[in-house]
Amino acid sequence: MSSASGRRILLGISGGIAAYKSAQLARLLKQGGHEVRVVMTQGAQAFIAPLTLQALSGEPVRTSLLDPEAEAGMGHIELARWAEIILVAPATADLMARLAQGHADDLLTTLCLASPAQKIMAPAMNQAMWAHPATARNAEQLREDGWQLLGPDSGEQACGDVGPGRMLEPESICAALFDATSTSTTPAVASSNSGLHIVITAGPTREPLDPVRYLSNHSSGKMGYALATAATELGARVTLISGPVSLTTPPGVQRVDVETAVQMAEAAEQLANGADVFIGCAAVADYRAETPAEHKLKKRADEDSLTLRLVKNPDIIAAIAGRARSPGRPYVVGFAAETRDLEDYARDKLTRKNLDMVVGNDVSLVGLGFGGDNNAALLLWRDMEGREGRQELPPQPKIELARAIIHHALSQHSINSH
Numbered sequence: 299m300s301s302a303s304g305r306r307i308l309l310g311i312s313g314g315i316a317a318y319k320s321a322q323l324a325r326l327l328k329q330g331g332h333e334v335r336v337v338m339t340q341g342a343q344a345f346i347a348p349l350t351l352q353a354l355s356g357e358p359v360r361t362s363l364l365d366p367e368a369e370a371g372m373g374h375i376e377l378a379r380w381a382e383i384i385l386v387a388p389a390t391a392d393l394m395a396r397l398a399q400g401h402a403d404d405l406l407t408t409l410c411l412a413s414p415a416q417k418i419m420a421p422a423m424n425q426a427m428w429a430h431p432a433t434a435r436n437a438e439q440l441r442e443d444g445w446q447l448l449g450p451d452s453g454e455q456a457c458g459d460v461g462p463g464r465m466l467e468p469e470s471i472c473a474a475l476f477d478a479t480s481t482s483t484t485p486a487v488a489s490s491n492s493g494l495h496i497v498i499t500a501g502p503t504r505e506p507l508d509p510v511r512y513l514s515n516h517s518s519g520k521m522g523y524a525l526a527t528a529a530t531e532l533g534a535r536v537t538l539i540s541g542p543v544s545l546t547t548p549p550g551v552q553r554v555d556v557e558t559a560v561q562m563a564e565a566a567e568q569l570a571n572g573a574d575v576f577i578g579c580a581a582v583a584d585y586r587a588e589t590p591a592e593h594k595l596k597k598r599a600d601e602d603s604l605t606l607r608l609v610k611n612p613d614i615i616a617a618i619a620g621r622a623r624s625p626g627r628p629y630v631v632g633f634a635a636e637t638r639d640l641e642d643y644a645r646d647k648l649t650r651k652n653l654d655m656v657v658g659n660d661v662s663l664v665g666l667g668f669g670g671d672n673n674a675a676l677l678l679w680r681d682m683e684g685r686e687g688r689q690e691l692p693p694q695p696k697i698e699l700a701r702a703i704i705h706h707a708l709s710q711h712s713i714n715s716h
Contacts, residue, residue: 304330304331304332304333305332305333305382305383306332306333306335306380306381306382306383307327307332307333307334307335307381307382307383307384307385308334308335308336308337308377308380308381308383308384308385308409308413308415309323309324309327309334309335309336309337309351309355309385309386309387310336310337310338310339310384310385310386310387310389310406310409310410311336311337311338311339311342311346311351311386311387311388312339312341312342312386312388312389312390312392312393312406313339313340313341313342313343313344313345313390313392314341314342314345314388314390314422314423314465315345315422315456316387316388316422316464316465317342317345317346317388318345318346319387319388319465319467319468320336320342320346320351320387320388320468321346321350321351321354322468323387323468323471323472324336324351324354324355325354325468326468326469326472327472328354328355328356330472333357334355334356334357335355335357335360335377335380335381336348336351336352336355336357336359336360337359337360337361337377337405337406337409338351338359338360338361338406339361339393339404339405339406340361340404341390343361348361360377360405361405362405363404363405363408375412377409378408378409378412378413378415379413381409381413381415382415382416383415383416383417383418383475384409384410384413384415384416384417384418385418385419385420385471385475386406386410386417386418386419386420387419387420387422387448387465387471388420388421388422388465389419389420389421389422390421390422390423391421391423391427391428391430391433391436393406393407394419394421394433394436394437394440395432395433395436397410397436397440397443397445398435398436398439398440398443416446417444417445417446418445418446418447418448418475419440419445419446419447419448420447420448420449420450420465420466420471421437421447421449421450421463421465422449422450422463422464422465423450423463424455424457424459424463425455425459425460425462425463426459427463428450428462428463429462429546433549434547434549437549437550438549438550441530441549441550446531446532446533447530447531447549447550448466448470448471448474448475448531449464449465449466449470449471449531449697450462450463450464450465450466451464451465451466451467451470451695451697451698462527462697470698470701474531474532474701493535494533494534494535494574494575494708494711495534495535495536495537495572495573495574495575496529496534496535496536496537496573496574496575496576496577497536497537497539497566497569497570497573497575497576497577497628498522498525498526498529498536498537498538498539498576498577498579499522499538499539499540499541499562499566499577499578499579499580499582499614500519500521500522500523500525500526500538500539500540500541500543500579500580501517501518501519501522501540501541501542501543501545501580501581502514502515502516502517502519502541502542502543502580502581502582502583503541503556503557503558503559503561503562503580503581503582503583503611504541504542504557504558504583505558505559505583505585505586505587505611506558506586506587506590507587507590507591507595507606508590508591508592508593508594508595509591509592509593509594510594511594511595513583513585513586513587514583515581515583516581517541517543517580517581518543518545519540519541519543519545520545520670520671520696521579521633521673521696521699521700522538522540522577522579522580523538523540523543523545523548524696524697524699524700525577525579525700525703525704526538526548526551527548527551527697527700528697528700528701528703528704528705529704530548530549530550530551531701532704532705532708534575534708535552536548536550536551536552537551537552537553537554537569537573538551538552538553538554539554539556539562539565539566539569539580540553540554540555540556540580541556541557541562541580541581542555542557554569558586559582559583559586559611559612559614560586560611560612562580562582562614563611563612563614563617566578566614566617566618567617567618570618570621570628571626573628574628574629574711575628575629575630575631575707575708575711576615576618576628576629576630576631577631577633577707578614578615578618578630578631578632578633579633579657580614581635582611582614583611584610584611585608585609585610585611586608586609586611587606587607587608587609588607588608588609589607613651615630615632615651615653616650616651616652618630619632619651619652619653619654620651620652629654629655629707629710629711630652630653630654630655631653631654631655631656631657631703631707632647632648632651632653632655632656632657633656633657633658633659634647634656634657634658634659635659635661636658636659636660636661636662637660637661637662638662640658640659640660640676641658641676641678643658644656644657644658644676644678645678648678648679648680653680654679654680654710654711655677655678655679655680655706655707655710656677656678656679657675657676657677657703658675658676658677658678659673659674659675659676660674670696671695671696672693672694672695672696673693673694673696673699674690674691674692674693674694674699675690675691675699675703676688676689676690676691677689677690677691677703677706679706679710681710689706691703
């Protein structure tokens with residue numbers, strides 16, 4: 299049974315530099331009214347002393363599977379049964395690999411295999427290690443085995459590299475672990491999201507003018523990929539329809555590569571049939587060449603101008619949102635990238651295209667929007683009764699913004715589905 303004040307949380311700490319954050323995490327969990335017991339790997343003890351975690355948790359810290367005193371009464375089995383939630387933070391690449399293969403060669407991995415508790419981890423490692431195909435396979439296997447992954451975050455790392463791999467901040471882990479807007483202690487990463495299918499479009503499209511030239515835009519795809527990462531963190535199944543970008547597919551995400559707006563529209567129409575939520579984050583070209591040239595267009599010395607005849611591309615988000623509202627229609631979220639009058643244009647798009655929610659962002663602001671690692675947003679939405687809502691999200695890393703957008707979209711989807 300749960301304690302009256304909260305949940306029984308087994309905090310596992312593996313050997314990475316991010317282990318220092320686990321002290322604050324233990325403190326926050328205790329402040330939230332939860333019982334916390336800590337298990338540390340041998341590597342974790344090289345970064346932070348067990349005595350620190352004992353002082354913060356108020357319980358002895360377990361470090362060894364072969365502790366004669368603890369194992370006199372089969373202590374590891376007792377601890378496995380005690381836990382309601384196992385939270386591993388940080389989870390190193392090595393620990394993820396061992397858990398994915400079912401190893402039980404130390405106390406922490408043994409407990410993870412022996413416990414029926416809900417299992418959650420916050421990965422933390424060098425960006426190259428996180429991007430390695432082996433880590434991606436291990437992350438996918440862990441998800442299939444029932445683990446829920448929180449993060450990692452993106453940014454500057456202790457080694458000086460910049461990229462995804464940082465452990466989420468303790469406050470972010472707690473916010474994801476427990477719904478801060480609820481008085482209950484139900485995890486926000488509840489298994490109710492595990493059956494959801496979210497389809498996301500991302501990146502630019504390229505519309506060929508001839509075999510070597512095309513029309514496109516400055517979209518990097520970072521926001522759409524961050525949304526895909528955030529959605530998988532919450533247990534959803536994610537399909538990412540991606541235009542041409544130089545980004546690594548987030549672990550656990552199914553990626554469909556397209557080039558043109560017509561190709562993206564065809565993929566979206568097909569995948570939206572089985573989707574619960576459809577998010578149109580791609581920067582789709584509004585027009586394409588009516589007839590792309592068969593050969594490279596040559597510059598002529600006797601002509602100072604070139605006339606191109608363009609035709610409209612399919613309006614992907616409007617087509618999906620325009621479907622009859624029925625159990626088969628997904629909850630539709632659109633994006634409005636504007637350079638002026640953001641709220642007016644975003645609200646117009648919400649209404650004109652029959653969207654459930656629109657995410658507006660001002661791409662004219664320095665350091666935000668296209669190509670950058672940070673962004674800000676204005677959320678506008680309309681419920682089933684036509685009531686409108688509004689929320690501003692301040693400038694922040696795109697992954698954090700993505701988590702806020704996904705959390706809000708899933709909350710609204712849940713409300714509209716009941």
